Structures are given as C-alpha cells and as structure tokens.
Amino acid sequence: MPSNVGPHGRMWSRNRGFRRARLPGCVKRHNVDGRCTQEMRVVPSCASVLFLKRYKLFTDVRTDMRRLQGKRALVTGAAGALGQVICRRLVAEGADVVIVDLARDRAEALAAELGRSRAEAVAVDLTDFDAVGEALTAVQRERGVDILVNGAGGGAVVPFAELDAETWRTQLSRNLDTVFNVTRWVLPGMLDRRDGRIINIASIAAVSGGRLVRNASAYATAKAGVVGLTKALAIEVADRGVTVNALAPGAQATPGRDQDSAERRAALLDQIPTRLLGEPEHLAEAIVFLASPAAVNITGVILPLDGGHSI
Incomplete structure (x- = not known):
C-alpha cells in the first residue's frame, strides 16, 4: 500500500487527517443497511486483494473479474x-x-x-x-x-x-x-x-x-x-x-x-x-x-x- 496509508486502511491527508482509503478503480457505494462497500472495475493488485479480503469485500472482485464478459x-x-x-x-x-x-x-x-x-x-x-x-x-x-x-x-x-x-x-x-x-x-x-x-x-x-x-x-x-x-x-x-x-x-x-x-x-x-x-x-x-x-x-x-x- 502507499506510504501514506495508516493502520486499518486509513489514508493520511494534511487537511483532513486519516480518512478511509479509496482503492484505484473502485466505486464507492452503500448497501441498504448503510454500510459502505467497494466494487472493483480493474484487476486488483495483490495488495488490493489483501485489503478487500480483510474487509470482506473480495466477493465483488470475483464477480467483476469474469474473463469473457460481453463476448x-x-x-x-x-x-x-x-x-x-x-x-x-x-x-x-x-x-x-x-x-x-x-x-x-x-x-x-x-x-x-x-x-x-x-x-x-x-x-x-x-x-x-x-x-x-x-x-x-x-x-x-x-x-x-x-x-x-x-x-x-x-x-x-x-x-x-x-x-x-x-x-x-x-x-x-x-x-x-x-x-x-x-x-x-x-x-x-x-x-x-x-x-x-x-x-x-x-x-x-x-x-x-x-x-x-x-x-x-x-x-x-x-x-x-x-x-x-x-x-x-x-x-x-x-x-x-x-x-x-x-x-x-x-x-x-x-x-x-x-x-x-x-x-x-x-x-x-x-x-x-x-x-x-x-x-x-x-x-x-x-x-x-x-x-x-x-x-x-x-x-x-x-x-x-x-x-x-x-x-
């Protein structure tokens, strides 16, 4: 992960302190119960996969990684x-x-x-x-x-x-x-x-x-x-x-x-x-x-x- 990412996946910002890191290629969304999830639109790096597994979000990645989508x-x-x-x-x-x-x-x-x-x-x-x-x-x-x-x-x-x-x-x-x-x-x-x-x-x-x-x-x-x-x-x-x-x-x-x-x-x-x-x-x-x-x-x-x- 980038050096400015702190513990628990939070990213340091000079003006805002720690905030939740947004992975590259992700779109932020919320479930009906209000909890935030993330949906990958690109093939994730190993670090991204570990991040997603840690926060129980890996299922979305697998769904969007179908290799022949639209063919x-x-x-x-x-x-x-x-x-x-x-x-x-x-x-x-x-x-x-x-x-x-x-x-x-x-x-x-x-x-x-x-x-x-x-x-x-x-x-x-x-x-x-x-x-x-x-x-x-x-x-x-x-x-x-x-x-x-x-x-x-x-x-x-x-x-x-x-x-x-x-x-x-x-x-x-x-x-x-x-x-x-x-x-x-x-x-x-x-x-x-x-x-x-x-x-x-x-x-x-x-x-x-x-x-x-x-x-x-x-x-x-x-x-x-x-x-x-x-x-x-x-x-x-x-x-x-x-x-x-x-x-x-x-x-x-x-x-x-x-x-x-x-x-x-x-x-x-x-x-x-x-x-x-x-x-x-x-x-x-x-x-x-x-x-x-x-x-x-x-x-x-x-x-x-x-x-x-x-x-």
Missing part, C-alpha cells in the same frame, strides 16, 4: 458431453453462447438450461457447407461471433488394411471439413471487427500418430489436418486482430473408460507421465484462457493436454 461464443458439437461442459464454462465466465449441433433436442435442452437470454441453439449438418453458411449468416445478422470453438468430430477405430474409402472420407469430413465449413463463415466478421478468437480441438493423435489408440489412421490424419490449418490460418490473420490456436487432448476419462479392465487401464496410465486421464473441465479451462485477454499474443499454438504423453 459471444459459438461452439460446435456443443450438445455432446464435452461440448456441454465447454458451454457451461463459457457462460460462467460471462459469455453468451451459440450451441451448434446436429442433435436439435439436446441443443435446445442445453440452451434452456443455460437461459434463453444467454444461449441459443442451432441445429445444422456441419459437413454441409451451404447449410452451415445459411445457418451462421442468420446467427451473425444482428450480432457477430467473438469466439469460435470448433469441437465437433469423432473417431473410428479401424485397422488401415481394413479401412474403406467411405470410412476414410467420413472421418475427414467429420473432423476436418467441419472446421473449414464453420470457420469460413465466421472468420470474415472477425476480420471486419479486427477481433476474434478461433480455438480448434485437434488431438494428440495428430502429433503422436495414435500411440494411445491404435488403428485410428483416418482420425489421426484428419486431426493432423486441423493442426496444419490452425498454424497456416494463424499466420494469415495474425496482423488482423484474430488469433487461431488448437488443443491436442490425450486420453480422456470418458464413461467408457469405466468398463476398461484393470490391466488395460494400468497399461494406458503407464504411457502418461502424470498418470492422469484428461477431464472435460481441463479442456474447458484451456479454452477460456485462450479466449481471454490474457492470451492476446498467443497464436498458432497447438497446446497438448495429455499429461506429458507427447514429451
């Missing part, structure tokens, strides 16, 4: 288990969300849960370029998208020697074409505003070749395409106010893992230095960080969330 996020694959966690986390951080998924009922249910004033549902086949364009043009007509999370996709475990052309094309379409289709329709608005965050969900399989999950050549190839697109687009728009990054999650603690044998689970954990499986909350928190002001100078990064497996 609008569009999340694809949002009605799935991971997508729902991401949407809830974004809303908790102050963002409004557009829930995009092929499953209309689940998307509508999530929007209702989050509140219609904060969330809206859009049902569309993300592999259909024209359908995506029509849907997202309508979504952006009144208000643009600040944050894009490309989370739609899914893998198929098929040995390469048994892989047919249809499965190959389906994997590329579900995991790579969808990223192109959505980004192509959202990016122009971001460039016009010179502000935007694009976060793609790739996979550690794009880096390691699928050592954690064998026989996933088509999936690994598609996710490697997402990695390449992320880096190339990041360079292309770096000086136009838009950042592009990707997450590369490793083995996840999905409901299906509960059915794994003890031997299979132990073998999996032996490949992970932290011996921890990923949780949806880990990805959601990483997304919030990359979408926040703290990540303004981070672009073209492929962030592994794999417990050190890729080291």
